[in-house]
Amino acid sequence: MDNQTTLIRRIRPEEGQTLREVRFRMLTESPNAFGVPLAMMQAMTDEQWTASATHLSSAPSGAYFFAEIDGEVCGTVECEACPPLVLTRDQALILARAVNGAAPAPHELTVLGMRYAGAAQQLLSVGAMNSLGLIMTLGRTGLGFFDMLRVGTLAYGPVDPADTAPMSERDTLIPPQTAYISAMWVSPEARGRGIGAQLLDGALGFARAAGIRHIILFVTETQTAARALYERHGFAATSYRMRFPPNPALWLLGMLREL
16 A cells, blocks of 8 residues: 555536545544535535536636545545635724624724624624634625634634734735635545655645735644645744634634745
8 A cells, every 4th residue: 555656636517426535535534624514515516516627627726736645536635726706804803893793883884894893793693713603704795714713813812812912913914926825635545655745745846836926825723634744844833823724622723824
């Protein structure tokens, strides 16, 4: 087994069911490693899985890789260019305060505008511990993940209680030309063979070829082995912090590196 060769390749358009099976394995084996609940994946139809594989196989802004040994998929990683942020700094701060129960003042509602004022009112009942509620509420307004993460970082503050910087100083932006790595997983029986590093190298290679200058990823605080792997590949911790949606007792930590 140790002499077998690992193939790192992009997903094929006809592999919708393979994608489904692998996603189920990932979320069942490592429920605290990914920001999507298993129930959400189980609700997807065969047609949706087929469409996902087709898109991931040829999307110009991203790529989904499989690690394969003897024709069997044993790992995955996705690399996708980050969409532009929509919220202004002031809007993000107002929504972050609303998560913690601070009702926006009339002038702040004007800053939010019609589109996000309703979201602020809904966030008043979400509660600071429930970042899944935060994501669902903001998602209904059409915001992307990084806008939600920005609000969550401001709302929930630092992991380290010794960090007392005020909320207004925590606002950070994703750098231009940044890609996002996600869905990083190696099956338990294939671990310890360097497959995770090979997958990560494949994702970084795609990003370089696409002209990406920065890579960002997120890891839960309990994933010490994964964090060590990322640090060996040049990733460093950032100020991005948010409670992990499927398990609000955990923190989601951002890591960034330049290419």
